[in-house]
Amino acid sequence: MPNEFSVLGKSLPRKDALEKVTGEVKFVADMQLPRMLHAKFLRSPYAHAMITKIDTSRAEALRGVKCVLTHENTPNVHPLGKFEYLLDHRVHHAGEEVAAVAAETEDIAKEALKLIDVKYEVEPAVFDAEEAMKPDAPLVHREYGTNMYYGTEHGHAASPSPRWRKDGWLPLQVGDVDKGFAEADYIVEGVYESPIQCNCSPIPRSVVCQWAGDNLTCWADTQIPQWVSKDLAKCLGIPRSSIRVICNWPVGGYGSKQPEKIATLTAIMAKKTGRPVKAVFTREEEFVATHHRPNYKGYEKIGVKKDGTITAMSHRVIGNFGRDFVWGPEVMSASAAATCGTLYMYQNMKFEGAAVMTNIPDAGAMNGLGDPEMGFIVERVMDEAAEAIGMDPVEFRLKNCARYGSRSISRRDVLGLSPDELELRPDWINWGIVGPDFDSLQECIKRVRDKSEWKKKWKGWRTPVEVNGTKRRGIGIAIGMHMSAYRPYSAIVKTNQDGSVIVMSMAAEIGQGIRTAMAQVVAETLGINYEDVEVLLADTAATPEGWGVIASGGTSSAIPAAWHAAQEVRRQVFNIAVGRLGVKPDELEAKDGRIYVKDDPPQSISFREACLRGYQITGAYVNPNPDDLRDEKTGKTINTYACVATIAEVEVDTETGKLDVLRITSAHDCGRAINPQIVENQIDMGLVQSNGYARAEELIIDKDTGVVLNPDLLDYKLMTILDMPKMDDMQEIVVERPSAWGAFGSKGFSETGATSGAPAIANAVYNAIGVRVRGEHITPAAILEALGE
Amino acid sequence: MAVSISLVVNGEAHKVDVEPWWSLAYVLREKLGLTGTKIMCNNGACGSCTVLLNGQPVSSCLKLAVLAEGQNITTIEGLADTETGKLRPLQEAFIKYSGMQCGTCTAGMILTAKALLDENPTPTEDDVREALAGNLCRCGNYKRIVQCVLAAAEATRGGV
Numbered sequence: 001m002p003n004e005f006s007v008l009g010k011s012l013p014r015k016d017a018l019e020k021v022t023g024e025v026k027f028v029a030d031m032q033l034p035r036m037l038h039a040k041f042l043r044s045p046y047a048h049a050m051i052t053k054i055d056t057s058r059a060e061a062l063r064g065v066k067c068v069l070t071h072e073n074t075p076n077v078h079p080l081g082k083f084e085y086l087l088d089h090r091v092h093h094a095g096e097e098v099a100a101v102a103a104e105t106e107d108i109a110k111e112a113l114k115l116i117d118v119k120y121e122v123e124p125a126v127f128d129a130e131e132a133m134k135p136d137a138p139l140v141h142r143e144y145g146t147n148m149y150y151g152t153e154h155g156h157a158a159s160p161s162p163r164w165r166k167d168g169w170l171p172l173q174v175g176d177v178d179k180g181f182a183e184a185d186y187i188v189e190g191v192y193e194s195p196i197q198c199n200c201s202p203i204p205r206s207v208v209c210q211w212a213g214d215n216l217t218c219w220a221d222t223q224i225p226q227w228v229s230k231d232l233a234k235c236l237g238i239p240r241s242s243i244r245v246i247c248n249w250p251v252g253g254y255g256s257k258q259p260e261k262i263a264t265l266t267a268i269m270a271k272k273t274g275r276p277v278k279a280v281f282t283r284e285e286e287f288v289a290t291h292h293r294p295n296y297k298g299y300e301k302i303g304v305k306k307d308g309t310i311t312a313m314s315h316r317v318i319g320n321f322g323r324d325f326v327w328g329p330e331v332m333s334a335s336a337a338a339t340c341g342t343l344y345m346y347q348n349m350k351f352e353g354a355a356v357m358t359n360i361p362d363a364g365a366m367n368g369l370g371d372p373e374m375g376f377i378v379e380r381v382m383d384e385a386a387e388a389i390g391m392d393p394v395e396f397r398l399k400n401c402a403r404y405g406s407r408s409i410s411r412r413d414v415l416g417l418s419p420d421e422l423e424l425r426p427d428w429i430n431w432g433i434v435g436p437d438f439d440s441l442q443e444c445i446k447r448v449r450d451k452s453e454w455k456k457k458w459k460g461w462r463t464p465v466e467v468n469g470t471k472r473r474g475i476g477i478a479i480g481m482h483m484s485a486y487r488p489y490s491a492i493v494k495t496n497q498d499g500s501v502i503v504m505s506m507a508a509e510i511g512q513g514i515r516t517a518m519a520q521v522v523a524e525t526l527g528i529n530y531e532d533v534e535v536l537l538a539d540t541a542a543t544p545e546g547w548g549v550i551a552s553g554g555t556s557s558a559i560p561a562a563w564h565a566a567q568e569v570r571r572q573v574f575n576i577a578v579g580r581l582g583v584k585p586d587e588l589e590a591k592d593g594r595i596y597v598k599d600d601p602p603q604s605i606s607f608r609e610a611c612l613r614g615y616q617i618t619g620a621y622v623n624p625n626p627d628d629l630r631d632e633k634t635g636k637t638i639n640t641y642a643c644v645a646t647i648a649e650v651e652v653d654t655e656t657g658k659l660d661v662l663r664i665t666s667a668h669d670c671g672r673a674i675n676p677q678i679v680e681n682q683i684d685m686g687l688v689q690s691n692g693y694a695r696a697e698e699l700i701i702d703k704d705t706g707v708v709l710n711p712d713l714l715d716y717k718l719m720t721i722l723d724m725p726k727m728d729d730m731q732e733i734v735v736e737r738p739s740a741w742g743a744f745g746s747k748g749f750s751e752t753g754a755t756s757g758a759p760a761i762a763n764a765v766y767n768a769i770g771v772r773v774r775g776e777h778i779t780p781a782a783i784l785e786a787l788g789e
Numbered sequence: 790m791a792v793s794i795s796l797v798v799n800g801e802a803h804k805v806d807v808e809p810w811w812s813l814a815y816v817l818r819e820k821l822g823l824t825g826t827k828i829m830c831n832n833g834a835c836g837s838c839t840v841l842l843n844g845q846p847v848s849s850c851l852k853l854a855v856l857a858e859g860q861n862i863t864t865i866e867g868l869a870d871t872e873t874g875k876l877r878p879l880q881e882a883f884i885k886y887s888g889m890q891c892g893t894c895t896a897g898m899i900l901t902a903k904a905l906l907d908e909n910p911t912p913t914e915d916d917v918r919e920a921l922a923g924n925l926c927r928c929g930n931y932k933r934i935v936q937c938v939l940a941a942a943e944a945t946r947g948g949v
Contacts, residue, residue: 020892022880023864023866024866677887718925726918
């Protein structure tokens with residue numbers, strides 16, 4: 001689209017670029033404070049055990065040790081809705097915290113861990129989700145009485161679910177699947193799996209805590225500062241006003257940056273010692289003691305007619321959420337709402353999902369929350385369905401994919417967070433629609449089809465693109481979607497007398513570029529230079545309320561709040577200009593650092609002069625409740641989503657199973673690209689991570705002991721630059737279909753990229769080798785196994 | 790027992806007392822305050838902590854500090870001109886083309902690329918990919934990083 005803007009839509013240099021190329025950027029792990037102590041954690045070697053005795057006397061006697069915490073001297077509180085206590089007398093997975101030490105140096109703290117004597121009474125443990133669902137399975141948390149989440153508040157603090165069935169299944173249904181299957185010409189049925197994927201944050205979890213009297217400052221590497229603040233307040237029994245959580249430079253976390261538990265332990269040690277304490281996880285701890293994407297097992301069934309109509313689809317999905325399913329309701333409901341409940345238009349759908357606890361490390365949020373897990377399953381099923389009727393898989397998706405007006409549901413409505421409504425109408429489900437912007441899914445499909453030259457390359461079912469000895473080339477498509485969450489969020493924009501502007505928001509810059517994008521939106525709104533806007537982020541004592549950067553809500557929620565706050569500033573600036581220029585506010589426009597009379601441009605005052613006269617102009621804004629988003633035509637609730645289509649081309653060596661991804665074409669709708677370069681970078685993030693998801697990233701957990709066997713980056717394989725296609729063969733297509741709610745039509749889209757890469761590769765591999773891989777990985781071993789080698 | 794060693798970092802000589810088991814990465818960060826060197830994996834798998842040792846890229850988490858005694862070390866903080874603060878073409882290119890996202894791998898990427906460009910001022914895309922094969926970027930910014938390195942090579946050739 002033509003760019004009528006001065007600042008918006010331009011690939012301006014990132015606000016954080018200079019400090020990142022000079023090494024000046026400071027992460028929490030880089031902090032040093034005078035008299036700072038270093039914390040280390042002792043972890044359980046057993047997956048399930050009772051601590052019968054713990055003796056810390058030798059550790060405490062070591063010179064330089066200042067504090068040792070165990071369950072015996074730590075308050076019995078549950079961090080962030082978890083079952084286990086901060087430090088528990090029982091351990092529930094190998095790697096759970098047993099004790100914490102603060103010492104003068106890291107070396108001393110490590111040494112002290114070895115001097116703590118712990119006696120364990122090992123108890124039966126369970127690692128597989130389906131095993132854990134059996135009536136006689138060992139209970140991960142016996143006080144809960146079952147390993148399956150059933151909707152109580154013991155789950156994530158934010159999401160008790162009145163809709164969850166008491167037998168442990170989350171239901172979601174539309175139409176009549178039995179009737180739908182009866183109408184089908186073909187039925188495809190199967191069991192599909194998607195794997196655990198570790199977030200692998202580049203810098204392991206880190207916090208620094210320091211007290212001044214009764215006030216705590218916690219520098220936390222987190223994407224959700226107010227959750228850290230909330231949890232510290234709860235666990236320490238102090239008001240949130242006494243706690244300042246600062247996360248000015250969190251590192252990419254892709255959903256994992258939730259350091260509540262170590263923040264609390266570190267704060268307690270800082271209080272006890274009267275000194276600042278720093279805790280930084282090791283890489284191994286990052287694998288075993290943070291959370292990862294859960295693995296899913298899906299019992300899937302789809303009915304299709306010869307003309308390509310999907311008559312019904314059913315999903316019975318089991319997610320392994322590990323030690324504590326705090327994230328279970330969130331992830332499972334996201335899968336139900338988006339990939340199962342919205343992505344395709346079929347009229348008969350039945351979803352049942354179980355969030356199951358086992359004695360492995362926690363599962364939780366990772367890039368795409370629920371949709372990559374489910375998408376890897378559903379998009380392989382769709383491919384099989386298209387094959388059953390002999391239809392081109394691109395055409396099949398074009399025919400059935402969601403579009404403006406097709407039924408949709410939000411994650412929140414799946415959980416049924418409104419008990420009052422539910423009491424009145426227990427069967428009521430708030431099915432809304434996707435808005436006009438969602439027509440872009442078809443556009444995405446068409447554009448990847450054309451750009452990848454699908455029509456030329458696709459030779460039909462069971463025919464590879466090319467065969468060259470043992471090497472076979474294949475092509476495959478997948479589509480995907482993810483929430484682009486619009487929720488309450490606040491922002492403050494204030495001017496300085498020199499005409500520069502500061503924006504304050506709870507959103508954290510985790511590499512996604514929000515500091516840059518927010519500055520561009522505010523500069524554009526005020527008609528001033530990008531360089532004159534600075535953004536202060538994620539400080540619970542200084543920035544207004546917001547829920548951090550999750551659910552692609554940075555662009556969808558935080559930036560709209562800043563945009564509206566800037567509009568309020570502009571309104572006040574215009575009022576000042578009116579006094580000088582003698583016209584009405586609606587006759588003015590803000591551009592190039594000046595306030596002009598639209599029809600008489602020589603008449604103007606500078607933005608700076610208005611700021612000087614205004615002393616300090618401040619605009620504040622809180623987004624309204626998302627329920628207010630209604631479709632103008634139908635009056636129905638609009639659910640806010642972003643979509644993607646991806647085509648992958650692969651080469652498989654049938655002799656070795658070696659898989660090369662030759663080319664990826666991926667089209668994403670971001671509403672409007674605030675900074676096109678950053679948009680493409682975020683697309684690439686999803687594509688690279690979803691390549692790893694399908695092809696390489698495999699967390700190996702010992703089946704007998706529950707111990708993670710590869711907690712390091714040598715043995716847990718991330719994609720390298722050589723695993724990815726060359727520059728010209730990574731084709732990002734940016735689609736701009738303005739959203740109804742975002743700043744200048746923009747919307748959050750960054751997590752959508754993680755959803756369709758893996759299934760596109762899986763489908764391309766099928767096209768190449770003619771055998772389906774329905775399991776967790778498309779690794780050389782899995783390919784050879786499928787080929788019967 | 791701690792030993793006293795001298796390290797020449799970014800042209801400046803330092804006397805440091807180190808334990809024999811301390812890595813160069815640890816000493817640079819904790820003893821000299823040069824936290825631009827980031828530690829991601831701490832076992833030589835990711836390249837984030839890359840520094841130049843006599844011009845050659847090494848993973849400083851795998852290098853014992855005592856073994857770097859007397860050698861010339863360049864960290865990311867020493868890349869820009871120390872007198873004028875003028876950035877190197879690689880740094881300029883990473884800014885211009887958004888070569889970073891979260892910023893953890895950036896220093897290692899730039900220093901590894903510098904060693905490449907010092908040796909081969911006219912690299913092909915394949916040369917750049919080969920050189921950066923040991924540097925992981927969890928944010929998946931590989932394509933952009935290659936673009937940055939090629940642009941920096943071109944700018945250097947053009948005498949910019």
